[in-house]
Amino acid sequence: MASPSILELSQSVATNTSIFHDYLTAEGLPLPSHEPSIPPPPLNLPSEIAAARDAAIQASYDLYELLIGPYGILLNGMFQNSRMLALEFIHTHKIGQSLGQNNVTTFKDIAKSSNLDEDDTRRMLRLAMTNRIFREPEPGVVAHSAASHVLATNPFVAAWAGVATKENWPAFQRTTEALTKWPGSQDPLKTAFSLAHNFTDLPFVEWEKDPPRAKQFSNAMKFLNAGAQPEMILSAIDYPFSTKNKVTFIDVGGSHGVAAIALAEKHPQLSCIVQDFPNVIQGADAQLPEHLRGRVKYMAHDFWTEQVVKGADIYFFRWIFHDWSDEYAIRILRQTVPALKEGARIIINDACIPPPGVLTTKQEMDLRTVDILMKVFTNAKECEAGDWHALFEKADSRFRFLGITTPPSARDSIIQAEWCPAAESGSVIS
Numbered sequence: 001m002a003s004p005s006i007l008e009l010s011q012s013v014a015t016n017t018s019i020f021h022d023y024l025t026a027e028g029l030p031l032p033s034h035e036p037s038i039p040p041p042p043l044n045l046p047s048e049i050a051a052a053r054d055a056a057i058q059a060s061y062d063l064y065e066l067l068i069g070p071y072g073i074l075l076n077g078m079f080q081n082s083r084m085l086a087l088e089f090i091h092t093h094k095i096g097q098s099l100g101q102n103n104v105t106t107f108k109d110i111a112k113s114s115n116l117d118e119d120d121t122r123r124m125l126r127l128a129m130t131n132r133i134f135r136e137p138e139p140g141v142v143a144h145s146a147a148s149h150v151l152a153t154n155p156f157v158a159a160w161a162g163v164a165t166k167e168n169w170p171a172f173q174r175t176t177e178a179l180t181k182w183p184g185s186q187d188p189l190k191t192a193f194s195l196a197h198n199f200t201d202l203p204f205v206e207w208e209k210d211p212p213r214a215k216q217f218s219n220a221m222k223f224l225n226a227g228a229q230p231e232m233i234l235s236a237i238d239y240p241f242s243t244k245n246k247v248t249f250i251d252v253g254g255s256h257g258v259a260a261i262a263l264a265e266k267h268p269q270l271s272c273i274v275q276d277f278p279n280v281i282q283g284a285d286a287q288l289p290e291h292l293r294g295r296v297k298y299m300a301h302d303f304w305t306e307q308v309v310k311g312a313d314i315y316f317f318r319w320i321f322h323d324w325s326d327e328y329a330i331r332i333l334r335q336t337v338p339a340l341k342e343g344a345r346i347i348i349n350d351a352c353i354p355p356p357g358v359l360t361t362k363q364e365m366d367l368r369t370v371d372i373l374m375k376v377f378t379n380a381k382e383c384e385a386g387d388w389h390a391l392f393e394k395a396d397s398r399f400r401f402l403g404i405t406t407p408p409s410a411r412d413s414i415i416q417a418e419w420c421p422a423a424e425s426g427s428v429i430s
């Protein structure tokens, strides 16, 4: 099929943007803006409006790439890299953190308070401004944009910027070297991440020895969680909650228990235990809403060791398996097996990459970036449907694979299997 022409793409941008615009106007919501005082559109849009917005993003993205042409596409690599550099500079010097939404400062004052050269500061911030991070309302004066304001005031966004620029970015630069040195390795230590950070142990173990770094990662996860709309994904769990008086739910590697909390809010019969490293769960209890205390509990548990909570109804893993290569993901499942009662569920919340061309280029680029980030991190990957089937089959033939559900326009899927100890070999029903 021929690709759409630039005129068709521009019409798609116009049509779909109009749908999004008209919805916001009809609802009395502000139009998207770089002004820090104007709230961004809500995340929970009706599905047809979200689809129109996504179509406008995709068409404008495709149009842009046709307009800049092949040389522009190649050169873009360098220009996009410079955005990471500017973000790292701002994050390192905490620029803008004492600046209010309507206040202004100057390049001179920023440089002085951060012990930087004024000209260097001006040049770096003017680079960031081309990416809508800060703005210069008059020469020499610096004010917040919507993006710089959120970076300066939301500690979870700042933590994400720390992980992106200080943890991941240096590792990307060692990736070709790692892939050349250890082709196809499943070993989570033979990675670009260990090369870049001189790690001799797993990243999570290294961070556990360095509490501010562990905290930065768990806070970054909270930010990513906020954009991931966990309630929408979790609603795809096909489990007869309402027919049971009590359901025990173990959120393995659950961090602060975003998923457990969302599900406990929805299902009063749910009793949850969130397991993670001691440093990660420290203080999480105190942040629980009062009405969930007693129903959501935290427990230090290392998933490389045998699961200690026996006989639960559901063992849940959100964004866990994509951190590990097959060999290690199988080890996690096998450490769970001794705890499983007949009919127990393994429920995984992770991505399931469709074949090339099913998603829009922009959606596919986002997923494939995370896929490679997982390779860089621990030699792991984002799985395709067949990989999920195979994982359970290889881990233990007594798992019965129940299938994969992906809610419309969701980035993640729900992957489920059931424990059937009497089965000779697990059967696949979808």
Ligand SMILES: C[S@@+](CC[C@H](N)C(=O)[O-])C[C@H]1O[C@@H](n2cnc3c(N)ncnc32)[C@H](O)[C@@H]1O
Binding pocket: 204, 218, 221, 222, 225, 252, 253, 254, 255, 256, 258, 259, 275, 276, 277, 280, 301, 302, 303, 304, 317, 318, 319, 320, 323
């Ligand atoms: C990508 S995060 C996902 C966190 C959480 N499930 C969520 O959805 O936000 C991976 C989590 O696995 C935890 N983790 C890593 N290794 C672990 C281990 N050996 N035992 C328990 N938790 C571990 C990390 O501390 C981190 O919280």
